[in-house]
Amino acid sequence: MKNFTIFSALLLLAAGCATKEAKICTTELNDGYTRYTLSNGYIGVDVMPQLRGMISGVRYIPENRELFREMKIKVAKDDLLPPFPEVTSTGITDFLWGVTTKGDVPAKVISSTNSPEYADIVMNDRFFRMLNCEFTKQVSLKKDSSAVQIKITLRNHSKKIINAALWQNIIQSVSRDIQWDTIIIPCKGNTAKVGRKGVKFFEEDTVYQECDHNDREVFTAPARPWIAARSDLEKGVFILRTADELAAEGALFYTYKAFQNHTMEFISKPLAISPGKSAVYNLEYIFLPDMQNLSEVFGKDVTTGIHAAVSGKKMIINMQSSGVVPPTEWSFFLTGKDGKKYNFPKELIPELKPGKLITLKLPLPSGIPAGKYRFCGNSAVENFVASDTVTIK
Amino acid sequence: MKKLITTLIMASFAILHGAVNVRTAELKLHGKQLILENKLSGDWKKAPLSLSLYDGKAKKFLQLPAPEISESAGKITLAYRMPDLEWQITFSARSRVILGESTFINKGKDEKFLEQFITLKTDFNTKDLRFWDGFGKTRAIGDKLIDRKGIKGAVLPHISASDISFAASAVYSDDSALSIGHVTFDPVSYTAVTYDPASGNYSYSQRFVLSGGEKLPLRHVIVSSTSDYGAPEGVIQQHYDSFPEVWAVAGGQDNPYAWGNCAHYRNWWDTPRPEESRRLQYTHDWAYAPYRRAGDMMMKKELFDYKPDNEIVNRRRGKFGGYPINYKTTSRDEFLRVRKERYLKYGKRYGWMFYNNCSGVWCERQLAEKYYPDSLTKDPKTVTLIKGWSTGHDWEVRVFPMGTSWAAAFERDMKEIAEDLDLPGFALDCGGGGAYYRGPAVKKMLPGRAWDDKGAFIDQSVAVNHVVDFIHSLRPAPNQLTVHNNGNQKGDIVMLERPFLNIAAMKQMLPLYRWFIGPRPGNVHGHGFMFKEMMPDWRNRTQAEFIDLIGRLSDYQIMNQFKWGLSQTFVTFYGNPQQVYILPEILGLIRAGWQSATPVKVSKDLYAPYMSRYGKGANTFFFFGNTSKKDSKGTVAVDNLELTADGKAKFIFVKKLRNQSETINKIEKNFSKFDTVLPSRVPVLYETVCGFTSAPEKFTAVAKSQKQLEKQLYSVKLDGKGFTGDLSFRKIRFFHPAEVTIDGKPVKFISDDNGYTAKNVNFSANSEVKILYASDFFNLPQEKIVNFPFVNKAKRITFRLHIPKNDDKAMAFTENFNEYFAFCFKRKIIASSAKPPVSRNDASLQRNDVISLQIVPDKPNTIELLPGNGILIRAKDTKTMSEMLREFAAVMDIRFPYIFKFSGSMGIYDDQLSHFKMHGRHIPERRYFE
Incomplete structure (x- = not known):
């Protein structure tokens, strides 16, 4: 009977992995490693508790498209050395910026949820990076969403304040190894330094499309709480979105090029954690499969990406969301450097949902003079000001 | 294309007979054809050799005229005379290899893009062939053409440029290898190698640019080798043996800086430590960034005050011999005064290698863009801008230190600063290749110009080697300045800037990087024990577990030091007496010269995953390491043929211990065999006692050593047939042969480059050879010093x-x-x-x-x-x-012994030592060499 129950459970688990409901399943890899996969028919996300709870892969299920290079693990064995995992350089790893890593250990899985509405895994590491600081990481996925939520809690067990700047080391491969990804970075203008760190200077807020082969690494100051990667060869953008306060002054974006990797990395504003206290870092990974670029990212419960570009006398607007957004009336407009607004007619945007791209081709407001403008939008529930600018000739 | 090459050249040879002979092959003129014949019994017999020349501008092979052919003692020369081009190539024997030396003369006015091919039409009798393209790995040859075009390999993040291939290639079977290459460190920016399994054609080519009126030398190397001890290894060994000058250390064995350990900033960033330096044998240090602005090592008045790209943060690097320099606030006069005062006081004593701005391949951005715009290396496949490298506050751009305006300034500065500070030498960071310069200087008749579809270029390695030659030219031999290169090109000491425990980096860099270093001294430089990676959950571990792990990590590094002939630095010495205990042995072996091929076969029952060889001939040493938990017993057979160029001598070995030792050698044909025991986790060394030429095919020799402070006695008792032959034996540093006897009768001997030789000695069936070395210094027993009333x-x-x-x-x-x-x-x-x-x-x-x-x-x-x-x-x-x-x-x-105790250093930190209560303590020592 007991054997039958286990067999049935395995069958159910396997069946669950093949359906479109939110779920979690495990895969045994070589050398004793276990991979947890959360999926919902749109997004699959792989979690490796034994590798410090890192995200080892993300895929867009309708297209069976991997957004990260495959992680391979091989444990090297030597007469004298401890078993040593050799891991492909890929995935998303959590570090603390400016804090020397003192080692790392597997995180323990302390809970997991497997329901059609919601799947999650919670991991814990008492000595995060061998610091006297407890790390709890929750990875969760809702149904009908192409966004993965991350909640990291750091609890300071030491007797000193820890200034903890969470560092998201993201080694994605949206371009599938063909070439380096272009990193889309909303950069803060008129900023040459963040703390003591020199950053790339821009006169005003802008979206920097970074793929300069002469620049091995680029630091920038965030203008918005998101950073994304795209391919020059095919559609789709992979986004890291953070809580607003994490990207406030003191935060950094960072990209680095080595071998086939061009990373997109985020270093949060340092949070001062007093002894015995905790700090929470909320993040989201989103894939918008039909977007080719981004001007802005917004949305409270559901993340929407928007890209606006001028083509002749028209403004081409693309929108896609990570979840379901009911039909909404939007007022789009352009603002010039002088603050003057040029309105487009109001538009009723139909329901947005993952995998559905909305494209608008709006005639430019009549009488708008040539110049640089910022694209903006208001609805009853949302509004945005693009960190990017458009130029009208 | 291959057909065309062969047809053209075969048809052009005159009917003549000549021969170039080395031990493993013979190049003959046979009728109209040059033919390479294998003198080893192997899987190939004959390989017709053809020559061809490709015109890169016309994009076709040149129609070569019939060559004028001449012969002289062991040389074959072919001369092709065309209206606007002359090409003469002479083949000759150079120790173990066949050297093809070409001279090209462009008699016209137009620049030519040329590619010289040597093609061997092989007749391997097996399809189980492998291909070595010059990088660190080999490939199986299938049915399709296999090749390597150009010298660039994988990008190494650490140097921000590509690895480059070794100066050789090979096609080989299980038992024999054929190789074509060029002379290592010759100025070459492009080579290609191809093997076509359908035709058996194996080609190696070099591309070069020839300006109007230019005369250019070019060298190729052909090797026939056994594959028994590794095919690339066997080929490279012949390069080492045939071109010793390529890997020679300036000043030779008496170079005061090259043969010890690097102090790893201990004597540069801190006040120098004389006794620690002596006990831990620091002979040089990496004097990092002794200037304020990258690219201005003289700190010229007009360049000193500038606005760096980043804020100047006064980091630890701002200490010269312990004297704090504030990069932000220290005035130019003070900066220069302190630097000179410190250098004159400590520079030579502690071997402060002056960090010369990354070999001259990086320069502060604003400086380079304003003054040296012709010098920028803009290779899109490499990183050309680095933020905050040597000084920390500059952005540095890649520049080319040969034939450019920057090169002129750089050389002028090096000359001046070497005199001003009485330098012992320079430290060259990023001293490798893999970045192509295509700026205006490629129009000059500079060495190493090559071409591709984008035009002419020179690889950075050519310029780095030029910089090393320039440094060596500043003072006459044997007192040249020493070059410590953190890169695999020329230099006297070579750094591999990764610790042994960085397994991934070692897999990527070895063996290729080590092949480049060759018999020169090298060291690893990095975060020693990498403790947090090796014991990631250390907070949950006990002191006993710490001691056990550090012991194993230490032994791992010791085994790797002996395997690769690379010394360590203090980061693994503290708290770890074993690393210090082995210093005389590892540094002694490095001094003998690491070799690529270890011509040894071990019996199946002998577990020896670690093995290496140092020196050659009568100066050969072997290392064996067993890393299992149990001792291992078995037999070692040394192939004497591979220890000398002519393979004539049979060598006798004894276990190398500090006091006394005995080993029974059984000679069978070309092998010297001895039984050995490899204790668990102990490096076992053997040293050569002597070699005999004309010795019988089979005999026994019992070798003994007895070592004292003032004398060392080596003896060999023969058991076999009598014979007459030469006796060779080695030089021992700070000793000289006081007496050599055969059966008690003294024999005369002469000194040569490799050691000493007694010619035409009569040995009886049971002769006893005794070689007594006397100390150059000590004429008293050790006890008289040890017991002296200090x-x-x-x-x-x-x-x-x-x-x-x-x-x-x-x-x-x-x-x-x-x-x-x-x-x-x-x-x-x-x-x-x-x-x-x-x-x-x-x-x-x-x-x-x-x-x-x-x-x-x-x-x-x-x-x-x-x-x-x-x-x-x-x-x-x-x-x-x-x-x-x-x-x-x-x-x-x-x-007065002292064991250096644990203290926090790179790779093992104070909080970790505190956790294990190991501050001021050390792990146990095993005195296994006595």
Whole structure:
């Protein structure tokens, strides 16, 4: 009977992995490693508790498209050395910026949820990076969403304040190894330094499309709480979105090029954690499969990406969301450097949902003079000001 | 294309007969054809050789005229004369290889893009072939053409440029290899290698640019080798053996900086530590960023004040010999004054290699863009801008240090600063290749110009090697400046900037990087134990687990040091006496010269995953390492054919121990066989006693060694047939052969480059050979020094130093003893901080507690007992006195031993040591070489 129950459970688990409901399943890899996969028919996300709870892969299920290079693990064995995992350089790893890593250990899985509405895994590491600081990481996925939520809690067990700047080391491969990804970075203008760190200077807020082969690494100051990667060869953008306060002054974006990797990395504003206290870092990974670029990212419960570009006398607007957004009336407009607004007619945007791209081709407001403008939008529930600018000739 | 090459050249040869002979192959003119014949019994027999020349501008092979062919003793020369081009190539034997030396003359006015091919049409009788393209891995050859175009390999993030291929390639079977290449470090920016399994054609080519009126030399190397000990390894070994000058260290064995350990900033960023340097054998240090602005090492007045791209943060690198320099606030005058004062005081003593701005391949951005715009290396496949490298506050751009405006300024600065600071040498960071320069200087007749579809270019490696040659040219031999290169090109000491425990990096860089280093001294430089990676959950571990793991990590690094011939730095010495214990052996072997091929076969029952060979001929050493938990027994067979160019000598080996040893050698044909035991986790070394030529195919030789401070006796008792042949034996540093006897009768011997040889000696069936070496310095037993009354029972200094009244030069050396005992006092080895008193009164020479230091040019060097049982240390000059006192102090260490204790350093940190309560402690020591 007991054997039958286990067999049935395995069958159910396997069946669950093949359906479109939110779920979690495990895969045994070589050398004793276990991979947890959360999926919902749109997004699959792989979690490796034994590798410090890192995200080892993300895929867009309708297209069976991997957004990260495959992680391979091989444990090297030597007469004298401890078993040593050799891991492909890929995935998303959590570090603390400016804090020397003192080692790392597997995180323990302390809970997991497997329901059609919601799947999650919670991991814990008492000595995060061998610091006297407890790390709890929750990875969760809702149904009908192409966004993965991350909640990291750091609890300071030491007797000193820890200034903890969470560092998201993201080694994605949206371009599938063909070439380096272009990193889309909303950069803060008129900023040459963040703390003591020199950053790339821009006169005003802008979206920097970074793929300069002469620049091995680029630091920038965030203008918005998101950073994304795209391919020059095919559609789709992979986004890291953070809580607003994490990207406030003191935060950094960072990209680095080595071998086939061009990373997109985020270093949060340092949070001062007093002894015995905790700090929470909320993040989201989103894939918008039909977007080719981004001007802005917004949305409270559901993340929407928007890209606006001028083509002749028209403004081409693309929108896609990570979840379901009911039909909404939007007022789009352009603002010039002088603050003057040029309105487009109001538009009723139909329901947005993952995998559905909305494209608008709006005639430019009549009488708008040539110049640089910022694209903006208001609805009853949302509004945005693009960190990017458009130029009208 | 291959057909065309072969047809053209075969048809052009005249009917002549000539031969170029090496031990493994013969190149013959046979009728109209040059043919390479294998002299080894192997899987290939004959390979017709053809030559061709490709015109890169016309994009076709040149129609070569019939060559004029000439022969002279062991040489074959072919000369092709065309209206606007002359090409002459001479094949000759160079030790173990066949060298093809070409000269090209462009008699026209137009620049030519040419590619010279050598093609061997192979006749391998097996399809199980492999291909070595010059990088660190080999590939199986299938049915399709296999090739490598250009010298660039994988991008190494650490140097921000590509790896480059070794100067050779090979096609090989299980038993034999054929190789074509060029001479390592020749100025070459493009080579290609191709093997076509359908035709058996194996080609190697070099591309070059030939300006109007230019005359250009070019060299190719052809090797036939056994694959028994690794095919690339066997080929590379022949390059080492045939071109020793390529891997020669400036100043040779007497270079004072090259043969010891790197202090790893210990003596540069901190106040130099004389006794620690002596005990841990630091002979040089990496004097990092001794300037304010990258690209301006002279700190010129007009360039000193500038606005760096980043804020100047005064980091640790702003200390010169412990003297704090603030990059932001220290004035130019103060900066220059301190640098000069410190350099003149410490530079030569501690081997401060002046960091010369990354070999001249990086320069501060604004400086380069304003003054040296012709010098920028804009290779899109490499990183060309680095933020915050040497100084930390500059952005640096890649520049080309040969033939450019930057090169002129850089060379001028190096010359001036070498004189001003009386430098011991330069430290070259990023001293590799893999970045192409295509700026205006490629129009000049510079060495190493190549071409591709984008035009002419020169690889950075050509310029780096030019920089090294320039540095060596600043002072005449043997006193050239030393070059410490963190890169795999030319230099006297080569750094591999990764620790052994960075397994991934080692897999990526070895063996290729080590092949480039060759017999030169090399060291690893990095975060030693990488403890947090090796024991990631250390907070949950016990002290016993720490000691066990550090012991294993230490042994792993020791095994790798011996395997790769690379020394370590202090980051693994502290708390780890084993790493210090092996220093005489590992540094001694590195001095003999690491070799790529270890011509050894071990019996199946012998577990020896680690193995290496140093030196050659009678100066050969072997290392074997068993890393399992159990001891391993078995037999070692050394292939004597591979130890010399002619393969004629049979060598006798003895286990290398510090006191005495015995090994029974059984000679069978070309193999010397001996049984061995490899204890668990112990490096086992063997040294050569001597070699015999014309010896019988089979005999037994019992070899013994007996080593004392003042003499070393090696003996060999033969058991076989009598014969007449040459006896060769090696040079031992700071010893000389006092007497060599056969059956008690002295024999005469001569000295040569490789050691000593006694010619035409008669050996009976049971002859006994004795080689007695006497110390160059010591003429007293070790006990007389160890038991000398340096201190009393209360551990207070009781001895005195004597310096003759007129001997002021010797007076300076009293400081050696002061430093020695200051160290001992600080480490609580003795109880008194008093310096030994100095007497100028000759009457004290009668005392039993006196050490007399004397520099007397016309008397022999000696360390001997004085009449009253005091000690006389007499040297011919100050340089020799320094060496003698270093040797003397090493004997004193037996009386005053010290084990360096754990303290936080790169790779193992204070909080980790605190967790395990290991501060001020050490792991156990095993004295396995005695």
